Amino acid sequence: MSDAPRTMFEKIWDRHRVLEREDGQTLLYVDRHLMHDGGAVAFDVLRKRGLKPRAPERIFAVPDHYVPTDSRKLEEIRDPRHRELVEKLARNTAEHGIRNFGLGDPNQGIVHVIGPETGLSQPGMVMVCGDSHTSTHGALGALAFGIGSTEVAHVLATQTLWQRKPKAMRITVEGQLGPGVSAKDVILAIIAKIGAAGATGHVIEYAGSAITSLSMEGRLTLCNMSIEAGGRAGMVAPDETTFAYLAGRPYAPEDWEAAVERWRALPSDPGALFDAEVTLDGDAIEPMVTWGNSPEDALPIGGVVPGPDLAADAERREMMARMLDYMGLAPGTRLDGLPVDRVFIGSCTNSRIEDLRAAAAIARGRKVAEGVEAWVVPGSEPVKRQAEAEGLHEVFRAAGFAWREPGCSMCLGVNGDIAPPGTRVASTSNRNFMGRQGPGARTHLVSPAMAAAAAVSGHFTDVRRLMAESA
Amino acid sequence: MEAFTRLDSVAVPLPRPNIDTDQIIPGRFLSRPREVDHSAFLFHDARRLPGTEEPNPDFPLNQEAYRPARIIVAGRNFACGSSRESAVWALFDAGFRCAIAPSFGDIFRNNGMKNGLLPVVLPAEAVAALIAQIEAAPGARVTVDLVALTVTFPDGTVHGFEVDPFARHCLLEGLDEIGLTLSLEDQIAAFERRFGRENSR
Ligand code: SF4
Numbered sequence: 001m002s003d004a005p006r007t008m009f010e011k012i013w014d015r016h017r018v019l020e021r022e023d024g025q026t027l028l029y030v031d032r033h034l035m036h037d038g039g040a041v042a043f044d045v046l047r048k049r050g051l052k053p054r055a056p057e058r059i060f061a062v063p064d065h066y067v068p069t070d071s072r073k074l075e076e077i078r079d080p081r082h083r084e085l086v087e088k089l090a091r092n093t094a095e096h097g098i099r100n101f102g103l104g105d106p107n108q109g110i111v112h113v114i115g116p117e118t119g120l121s122q123p124g125m126v127m128v129c130g131d132s133h134t135s136t137h138g139a140l141g142a143l144a145f146g147i148g149s150t151e152v153a154h155v156l157a158t159q160t161l162w163q164r165k166p167k168a169m170r171i172t173v174e175g176q177l178g179p180g181v182s183a184k185d186v187i188l189a190i191i192a193k194i195g196a197a198g199a200t201g202h203v204i205e206y207a208g209s210a211i212t213s214l215s216m217e218g219r220l221t222l223c224n225m226s227i228e229a230g231g232r233a234g235m236v237a238p239d240e241t242t243f244a245y246l247a248g249r250p251y252a253p254e255d256w257e258a259a260v261e262r263w264r265a266l267p268s269d270p271g272a273l274f275d276a277e278v279t280l281d282g283d284a285i286e287p288m289v290t291w292g293n294s295p296e297d298a299l300p301i302g303g304v305v306p307g308p309d310l311a312a313d314a315e316r317r318e319m320m321a322r323m324l325d326y327m328g329l330a331p332g333t334r335l336d337g338l339p340v341d342r343v344f345i346g347s348c349t350n351s352r353i354e355d356l357r358a359a360a361a362i363a364r365g366r367k368v369a370e371g372v373e374a375w376v377v378p379g380s381e382p383v384k385r386q387a388e389a390e391g392l393h394e395v396f397r398a399a400g401f402a403w404r405e406p407g408c409s410m411c412l413g414v415n416g417d418i419a420p421p422g423t424r425v426a427s428t429s430n431r432n433f434m435g436r437q438g439p440g441a442r443t444h445l446v447s448p449a450m451a452a453a454a455a456v457s458g459h460f461t462d463v464r465r466l467m468a469e470s471a
Numbered sequence: 472m473e474a475f476t477r478l479d480s481v482a483v484p485l486p487r488p489n490i491d492t493d494q495i496i497p498g499r500f501l502s503r504p505r506e507v508d509h510s511a512f513l514f515h516d517a518r519r520l521p522g523t524e525e526p527n528p529d530f531p532l533n534q535e536a537y538r539p540a541r542i543i544v545a546g547r548n549f550a551c552g553s554s555r556e557s558a559v560w561a562l563f564d565a566g567f568r569c570a571i572a573p574s575f576g577d578i579f580r581n582n583g584m585k586n587g588l589l590p591v592v593l594p595a596e597a598v599a600a601l602i603a604q605i606e607a608a609p610g611a612r613v614t615v616d617l618v619a620l621t622v623t624f625p626d627g628t629v630h631g632f633e634v635d636p637f638a639r640h641c642l643l644e645g646l647d648e649i650g651l652t653l654s655l656e657d658q659i660a661a662f663e664r665r666f667g668r669e670n671s672r
Contacts, residue, residue, distance in 0.1 A: 018662040019655070025637040027655065029662055041505055041556070049649065066502070081502045132554040132578055148556040148582035150647075158652045160659060164635055166577075196489050197548035197574050230551060232577050294489045315546050315599075319487050414498045421522055433493040433552060435516050 005269035007168050008237055009203045012143040012266070016126045018160055027160050030058065032120055034129035035098075035152070036111045037063035037085045038414075042130065043092040045153035053096045054159045060120055061093045062101040064110045066415050069377050069404040072104050082415060107250075109380020109406045112136040112348035116220060117382055119249025123238035123263040128155055133348050133430065134233075135226040139219035140246070141238035141266050143203070146227065166232045167275035169202040170268075173210040175282030180464040182358065183218035184350060184428070184447035186210065186280075187225040188288035188298040194278055196296040200230035202276060205268060210282030211236060216245040217354035224349045225430050228295040237267035287463055289335045290432045290445040292323040297432070298445070299335060301462045307331030326434055327442050328422065335460050338444075342425040343374035343455040344437070345401075345448050347411035350428035351379030353386050355448040360392040362452035362466055368400035369458030375402045375417075377409040399456065413437050426454035473587035474645030475617055478568055482613040483531050483540035484602045490545055491552035492579060496561045498553075505560065513561040536609030544601055544613075545572040550579035559586045569615045571622065573598050584638040585648070591615060591622060591632050600624070617643060 006014070018027040035042075039061075046052065053059060066082040077083035086103060093100035101107045107118055111129060115121040115137050123141035128134060130152040137144035147161065155161055171190055191198070204226050206219075214222065219236045226234025236242075243260055246252050253259035286300035299306075305324070308331070311317035324331065329338075345351070345359050356378065368374045376396050378384040384406055387393055393403045409417040411429035413436070419425050421440025428451050432443040446454065453463040500512040518530050526533045532540075543562065549572035550558055559582045562570070568588055573595040575583075583590045593601070604625045605611050611625035617639060622630045634642075641648060652659075 016666075019658055021637060023636040025635065027652065027659075029659075029666060038501060038555075044504065045649075051649075051653075079502075085502055130554060132552065146554040146578055148554050148559075148578055148585070150556060150582065150585040154649050154652065157649050158659065159663075160652060162637065162648055162652070196551060200548070200574055200577060227552075230548065230574075230576070294491075296489075315486055315488060319489070319546075322487070412498045414501055431491070431493065431552060433491045435497050436493050439497070439516050440521060 005271040007268040007272045007274065008141065008205060008235060008266050009143060009168050012124055012126060013165060015124070024164055025162050026165060028126055028163050029160055030128050030155050031125040032127045033059045033155050034111050034115055034127065034134070035059060035061040035089070036065055036129070036131060037067070037089045038065045039130045039149065039152055040085055040088045040092065041149045042152035042156055045150070046156055051157045053098065053156045056097045058159060059098045059156070060101070061089055061098055062108055062111050062114055063089050063103055065408045065412065067103055067407040068415055069407050069409045069417055072405055074103055079416065106381050109383065110348045110351065110408055112224065113351060113379035113383065116140060116216070117249070117380060119246055119251035122246065122253070122259070123242060124266050128161060132227045133224050135231065136220050136224040136348055138226070138233050138235035139216065139223040140242055141235060141263065143233055143235065145233040167202045168205065169199055169231070169276040169278065170205050170207055170274040171278045171280070172208040173206070173280045173282045174208040175210050176213070177210055177282055177285060180287055180449060180467050181285050182447040182449065183214055183221040185285055185288045186282070187222050188290065188295065188445065189285045190278070190280060191225065191229045191295045192288070192298040193280065194229055196228060196294045197230040199226065202231055204229070204231040204234045205274070206234060206236050208282070212239065215354055216241055217352040220352065221349055225295065228430055238263045287447060287450050289450065289460055291327065291329060291335065292320070293326060293432055293434050295430065295432060295445060297323065301336050301450070301460065303335055305329045305331055305333040305335065328424070336462055337459050339424065339459045340372060340426045340454045341423045342419050343372060343451050344377070344410040344425060344427040344429065345375065345451050346377030346379065346409050347429035348379065348408070349430040350448045351377060351383065353383050355428065356383065356387050356392050357390070359448040359452040360395045362449050362463060363399040363401060363456060364395050365470070366399055366456040368455045372455055372458055374400065374455040375404055375410065377404045378406050380406050401455065410437055426451045426460065472585065472641070472645050472647050475568060475587055475589050475642045477614070477616045477618065478541060479612055479614045480541035481537060481539045481610050482542040482544050482571070482601070482605050483537040484605050485531060485543060485545040486602045488546040489548045489551055492550050492555050492558035492576070493552055495550060495558040496555065501555055501557055503557070508564050509557055509561040510565040512557070513565045534609065541566050542569045542571060542613055542615065543567055544598060544605065545570060547573040547595065549575050551576035554578040556582045556586070559583050559588050563588050571598060571601065584642060587642065587645070589615065589617060589642060593622065593630055593632055597630050
């Protein structure tokens with residue numbers, strides 16, 4: 001191996017290369033494979049071929065997509081097809097000796113919340129999951145990416161995956177985030193800048209003082225939405241924040257000192273080359289709101305809905321007109337003051353304890369506006385327990401928020417948690433796609449504090465104003 | 472997997488950027504096993520007038536001239552978003568074997584290649600020209616040749632494209648990777664022994 005400076009991504013890639021073909025296809029070894037209740041198909045593929053999972057001890061599963069958020073009882077899943085998926089995950093994992101954090105397990109939660117939380121996600125690992133937001137786990141310095149169900153079956157059968165080496169992109173955010181500005185605003189500002197396909201074919205490494213000063217929760221939010229910029233994966237170099245977060249977690253390495261020593265060698269070498277470099281000024285980032293149907297359609301809360309006449313080309317003009325029609329918005333409308341019907345605080349992007357604390361700080365002593373239905377869905381059982389230990393659930397309930405059970409819930413709505421057509425939703429999730437939260441539902445992506453501010457105001461508003469009031 | 476070598480077909484235009492997999496198949500249809508015919512779910516909501524079961528006459532897939540289409544031509548970042556492989560199944564079951572766009576969501580691109588649906592990347596100007604041609608003459612035919620790595624437009628112009636050689640080989644032969652990788656068992660086992668030692672240091 002040469003001594004040329006390498007990026008963190010290259011170091012992890014090189015270490016997991018089982019073999020490389022002449023045409024550049026690489027067989028990569030997978031350290032951890034996470035599964036959820038949407039992944040039954042892959043087991044069917046295996047069964048049909050008479051195969052078994054090659055390394056069940058490297059696989060961990062959890063039901064999250066189809067679980068109800070008003071009950072923890074399997075028999076209370078109303079749709080039989082959904083119940084069957086949760087049961088099937090339990091059956092398939094039991095049959096093959098795979099650890100499943102089933103419904104009612106003290107560690108159940110959204111797959112991308114529980115990976116880091118249990119210590120299963122670790123620096124230097126190659127991690128995959130049949131879910132595009134697998135990029136989340138890169139916050140710990142892992143190379144983690146989403147795959148389709150054919151690839152899931154391949155990983156089950158061989159514990160490896162054929163990949164062509166992606167390119168490397170570094171996104172550097174220097175400076176200090178202002179009050180009321182969170183990791184969610186940073187990633188929305190990044191996607192607004194580079195576009196929803198801005199990082200296609202790349203693994204992103206986030207760097208700079210605004211990134212390294214983020215908590216682990218913030219880094220998870222940031223890496224989670226890498227896929228919304230088209231990125232294959234997103235990563236943050238492991239540092240003391242990472243080690244402190246992982247220490248003592250149930251699946252943290254037994255030989256802790258040796259592991260930390262290994263992890264310290266992971267960050268990109270000085271002088272390592274990236275195929276693309278992007279920089280943002282952290283001081284200039286403001287609380288963001290999306291107005292359209294792609295996460296790239298994001299603006300600071302002080303912005304106004306743009307008109308199709310501003311579009312660069314005919315394709316974009318037509319798309320903007322369609323989005324404005326779907327979203328029920330007129331060009332020139334101020335985002336600050338736009339009324340909301342529903343508020344959803346949850347999803348693998350923003351349902352961790354820090355997110356709930358930020359939302360509760362705004363909700364405390366206030367009331368959800370009349371006519372607004374607001375939900376808080378913690379990301380996992382441990383998050384829920386921690387929040388309840390801190391009394392956050394009481395803060396939310398007193399303000400008029402519903403306090404629900406962990407799961408994906410309204411992020412995707414496949415469990416039935418959807419918003420009716422035409423409803424305007426302030427959501428802390430990651431996708432504002434047409435129909436994502438139900439046919440005709442109008443999703444605006446925001447941070448947890450901004451979502452709480454919208455709930456208590458009845459409309460989108462600058463959370464910094466509420467913070468000033470309560471100070 | 473069904474092999475793909477050469478396809479001559481009507482092409483349907485969807486000239487929009489960022490068509491996500493949630494639009495290709497909405498989330499509420501994801502709980503079906505592969506055996507179920509997914510064609511009815513393809514663009515389920517976009518094909519209908521909002522809030523009704525009425526077909527939206529403006530949606531190209533609903534238009535008579537494009538009904539035989541097996542090629543879809545879309546704007547940049549086609550099939551971005553969710554990793555749901557059922558987005559490929561819905562297209563496949565509705566008869567599509569090829570998608571042409573200036574760029575694709577990475578996961579969809581992989582899923583397509585592994586399910587007999589060829590994603591072809593052409594420069595944005597070429598895609599715009601192709602869309603103009605198939606909109607001007609709905610029902611016009613396009614030829615995609617995976618052996619020659621070319622797309623022939625209705626006006627006869629020929630445009631080269633690239634695909635990963637390994638994925639191309641699998642697609643041309645209709646091979647699936649699991650069998651191939653299983654034949655490398657010795658190398659995987661050797662890697663595991665080495666890897667285990669390094670990790671336990
Ligand atoms: S919370 Fe949403 S984005 Fe995250 S895994 Fe669940 S459905 Fe996917």
